[in-house]
Amino acid sequence: xxxxxxxxxxxxxxxxxxxxxxxxxxxxKNQALRLISAAILRDAAELRAANQRDLDAAQAQGLAPxxxxxxxxxxxxxxxxxxxxxxxxxxxxxxxEISDLKFRPTGIQVGQMRVPLGVIxxxxxxxxxxxxxAAGLCIKSGNATILRGGSEAIHCNQALAKLVQEGLVGAGLxxxxxxxxxxxxxxxxGQLITMPEFVDVIVPRGGKGLIxxxxxxxTVPMIKHLDGICHVYIDDKADLSKAADIAFNAKCxxxxxxxxxxxxxxxxxxAEQILPTLATLYADxxxxxxxxxxxxxxLNGYPHLAAAQELxxxxxxxxxxxxxxxxxxxDEAIEHxxxxxxxxxxxxxTEDYSRALRFMREVDSASVMVNAxxxxxxxxxxxxxxxxxxxxxxxxxxxxxxxxxxxxxxxxVFGHGEVRS
Amino acid sequence: xxxxxxxxxxxxxxxxxxxxxxxxxxxxKNQALRLISAAILRDAAELRAANQRDLDAAQAQGLAPxxxxxxxxxxxxxxxxxxxxxxxxxxxxxxxEISDLKFRPTGIQVGQMRVPLGVIxxxxxxxxxxxxxAAGLCIKSGNATILRGGSEAIHCNQALAKLVQEGLVGAGLxxxxxxxxxxxxxxxxGQLITMPEFVDVIVPRGGKGLIxxxxxxxTVPMIKHLDGICHVYIDDKADLSKAADIAFNAKCxxxxxxxxxxxxxxxxxxAEQILPTLATLYADxxxxxxxxxxxxxxLNGYPHLAAAQELxxxxxxxxxxxxxxxxxxxDEAIEHxxxxxxxxxxxxxTEDYSRALRFMREVDSASVMVNAxxxxxxxxxxxxxxxxxxxxxxxxxxxxxxxxxxxxxxxxVFGHGEVRS
Numbered sequence: 001x002x003x004x005x006x007x008x009x010x011x012x013x014x015x016x017x018x019x020x021x022x023x024x025x026x027x028x029k030n031q032a033l034r035l036i037s038a039a040i041l042r043d044a045a046e047l048r049a050a051n052q053r054d055l056d057a058a059q060a061q062g063l064a065p066x067x068x069x070x071x072x073x074x075x076x077x078x079x080x081x082x083x084x085x086x087x088x089x090x091x092x093x094x095x096x097e098i099s100d101l102k103f104r105p106t107g108i109q110v111g112q113m114r115v116p117l118g119v120i121x122x123x124x125x126x127x128x129x130x131x132x133x134a135a136g137l138c139i140k141s142g143n144a145t146i147l148r149g150g151s152e153a154i155h156c157n158q159a160l161a162k163l164v165q166e167g168l169v170g171a172g173l174x175x176x177x178x179x180x181x182x183x184x185x186x187x188x189x190g191q192l193i194t195m196p197e198f199v200d201v202i203v204p205r206g207g208k209g210l211i212x213x214x215x216x217x218x219t220v221p222m223i224k225h226l227d228g229i230c231h232v233y234i235d236d237k238a239d240l241s242k243a244a245d246i247a248f249n250a251k252c253x254x255x256x257x258x259x260x261x262x263x264x265x266x267x268x269x270x271a272e273q274i275l276p277t278l279a280t281l282y283a284d285x286x287x288x289x290x291x292x293x294x295x296x297x298x299l300n301g302y303p304h305l306a307a308a309q310e311l312x313x314x315x316x317x318x319x320x321x322x323x324x325x326x327x328x329x330x331d332e333a334i335e336h337x338x339x340x341x342x343x344x345x346x347x348x349x350t351e352d353y354s355r356a357l358r359f360m361r362e363v364d365s366a367s368v369m370v371n372a373x374x375x376x377x378x379x380x381x382x383x384x385x386x387x388x389x390x391x392x393x394x395x396x397x398x399x400x401x402x403x404x405x406x407x408x409x410x411x412x413v414f415g416h417g418e419v420r421s
Numbered sequence: 422x423x424x425x426x427x428x429x430x431x432x433x434x435x436x437x438x439x440x441x442x443x444x445x446x447x448x449x450k451n452q453a454l455r456l457i458s459a460a461i462l463r464d465a466a467e468l469r470a471a472n473q474r475d476l477d478a479a480q481a482q483g484l485a486p487x488x489x490x491x492x493x494x495x496x497x498x499x500x501x502x503x504x505x506x507x508x509x510x511x512x513x514x515x516x517x518e519i520s521d522l523k524f525r526p527t528g529i530q531v532g533q534m535r536v537p538l539g540v541i542x543x544x545x546x547x548x549x550x551x552x553x554x555a556a557g558l559c560i561k562s563g564n565a566t567i568l569r570g571g572s573e574a575i576h577c578n579q580a581l582a583k584l585v586q587e588g589l590v591g592a593g594l595x596x597x598x599x600x601x602x603x604x605x606x607x608x609x610x611g612q613l614i615t616m617p618e619f620v621d622v623i624v625p626r627g628g629k630g631l632i633x634x635x636x637x638x639x640t641v642p643m644i645k646h647l648d649g650i651c652h653v654y655i656d657d658k659a660d661l662s663k664a665a666d667i668a669f670n671a672k673c674x675x676x677x678x679x680x681x682x683x684x685x686x687x688x689x690x691x692a693e694q695i696l697p698t699l700a701t702l703y704a705d706x707x708x709x710x711x712x713x714x715x716x717x718x719x720l721n722g723y724p725h726l727a728a729a730q731e732l733x734x735x736x737x738x739x740x741x742x743x744x745x746x747x748x749x750x751x752d753e754a755i756e757h758x759x760x761x762x763x764x765x766x767x768x769x770x771t772e773d774y775s776r777a778l779r780f781m782r783e784v785d786s787a788s789v790m791v792n793a794x795x796x797x798x799x800x801x802x803x804x805x806x807x808x809x810x811x812x813x814x815x816x817x818x819x820x821x822x823x824x825x826x827x828x829x830x831x832x833x834v835f836g837h838g839e840v841r842s
Contacts (some may be wrong), residue, residue, distance in 0.1 A: 117816070168732075369833070395538070408815040415794075419667055
């Protein structure tokens with residue numbers, strides 16, 4: 001197979017399908033989502049069989065158990081995929097929405113209309129559910145999409161692609177609005193991220209290694225985040241009971257998620273009071289505490305202690321490990337966060353009005369919180385209805401990205417024959 | 422001078438100034454704008470003297486009269502610059518604006534806060550007024566900026582930079598919030614567009630050649646447009662008197678602007694009626710008409726006619742030249758526009774309700790109009806208060822870019838001790 005030729009063809013087909021998708025009615029798009037949902041439930045047995053072929057091959061190749069777990073498509077996962085599509089169908093259609101339509105002194109009326117981006121490329125690991133979630137979000141937002149999942153999931157992804165395309169056709173939408181790349185050749189990814197003539201944006205979903213490679217090689221803009229180095233700062237005006245709840249939840253609710261706290265900052269004047277309470281809670285979960293000298297001195301005698309190194313302030317552990325640092329005050333906390341944070345999500349715990357507002361304004365991260373767990377930084381929790389990813393970039397989309405992140409706006413002018421004088 | 426070392430230093434200073442600018446109060450920023458405005462009027466004589474040095478050098482080098490004209494800073498231009506700053510001061514401050522603050526079922530309240538992008542690099546030709554306009558917009562939007570103007574304007578730009586910095590200091594803002602690059606070495610531009618660690622976005626203002634070079638070499642995202650190939654489509658349901666006004670204004674109001682019409686599309690069934698009327702109007706202005714065979718046959722005998730070549734449909738003339746094509750209907754017009762338009766600004770003239778809505782929805786351009794001249798596509802005409810440029814990209818900013826285009830938003834969460842369950 002000539003990968004370059006194949007990908008050009010996929011790109012050209014996507015571009016052409018994107019024009020038809022842009023003018024599809026809300027009802028057509030929702031009908032496609034409902035048809036795909038029903039087809040997934042109808043063909044659950046075939047999907048599990050395709051998934052089993054992937055699992056067998058992956059096991060034979062000695063894939064790690066955690067990756068096998070992600071690759072596997074349970075009955076519950078199939079039901080969840082089908083329900084997810086119905087949820088997306090029930091969301092309001094962002095496309096065609098007109099805002100801020102105002103008359104100007106010249107007589108023209110100017111506003112903005114929300115429109116699809118065009119063609120979205122999505123690159124992800126071997127998780128078959130992403131195929132359906134991503135296809136659903138792109139259909140709803142009137143985009144065409146090119147999906148490239150991890151090669152270990154190829155059989156299941158192709159089976160899902162067939163059902164997606166059946167739904168598109170059933171709703172009178174172009175079959176090439178959702179294309180799953182048919183080859184597992186990695187060169188296809190290199191092509192996908194360097195076809196700005198066909199692809200408007202890439203959404204990579206995967207580990208830091210994958211994304212760093214895509215940034216280096218890609219010429220198409222990306223909606224992405226690399227790291228989630230999230231902070232909680234416990235201010236000396238904090239309600240310490242809230243502080244304990246938040247600092248425990250932000251670390252221990254789940255270890256492997258990007259919005260998990262990785263560094264805890266504590267104001268010096270409350271450190272002796274709150275740190276032992278927290279250390280007791282963390283000890284229950286066997287969380288290792290990598291402390292700066294002050295915190296280490298306060299926690300002397302507690303289990304799982306270690307001295308923090310400089311590198312700890314900029315490490316995303318994704319594990320039961322927490323870096324702890326004692327700081328003088330809000331200023332030092334903000335300075336530390338703006339230096340070491342990955343600009344993902346940071347929280348202050350305080351009852352002080354002015355400090356709460358300062359933290360919110362001055363911390364330069366995608367999600368900034370007062371008195372809430374960092375774990376809330378998520379499209380569903382924020383009320384977006386769905387999430388295609390989280391962005392730590394500042395241009396276009398920042399923070400959890402829902403349907404609107406897959407759209408743009410254009411200016412529209414309602415005139416009555418006006419000319420410029 | 423070691424350009425690389427110098428630019429790194431400029432970048433580092435800008436980044437550090439951007440943090441202070443992000444937290445500056447509205448009143449500080451407005452005060453800086455007013456102080457700069459006053460200083461420009463106070464030092465008008467010195468500015469003209471610096472400008473004269475640039476003009477003398479440019480004349481000695483044989484710069485073209487049109488470029489000398491742009492370079493020259495008249496009394497009127499000085500007053501306009503000073504007034505422009507006061508206008509920017511009077512605009513509402515976009516920074517810190519909070520929108521869509523909503524309670525979620527978990528109890529947290531989620532919204533979005535508008536924040537500066539950080540550091541804006543602006544690359545422009547030898548037009549000293551851009552130095553002040555751009556500095557003003559960046560100050561108001563809480564960004565730091567690095568300005569690189571055409572080398573022919575170096576003395577005037579440096580004189581202006583001194584006044585800008587005087588205003589910043591007078592308002593208690595960091596002097597390095599606005600830096601004018603001190604060298605005319607072109608390598609400085611190459612550095613500026615490849616320092617994503619210091620520069621968040623580049624706004625190039627200049628000809629297509631400059632921008633194509635920047636796209637090829639740059640790694641920092643850009644807000645830009647290459648071409649303005651704008652269309653007017655006269656539908657067979659058009660009010661032909663409006664059509665004549667709009668088609669004349671869109672071409673003849675100014676020839677050299679990016680929102681000037683370059684191709685006129687006319688529905689077949691009204692072509693014989695409207696084209697001779699228009700040809701008479703255009704003949705007055707000696708506009709050359711490059712016609713497809715049908716239009717050519719209809720206009721046989723009129724002056725300044727030529728047969729259109731394929732290349733004419735994708736040429737931005739910036740001159741008294743117009744391409745004319747007869748089309749069957751709205752569908753062919755939309756198809757032609759979506760194929761050849763530079764996605765800048767396109768207009769339909771029609772009294773038909775459904776066709777007006779279809780054109781607005783289906784034409785994929787930054788500004789789409791019904792019954793209005795393309796010449797309205799402009800930040801001031803659209804009510805943005807000011808304009809840093811026009812974007813034909815779909816990501817981040819599209820169409821005329823005002824203060825909001827120099828900002829981003831972050832999610833903010835007001836919590837009360839909530840944790841995720």
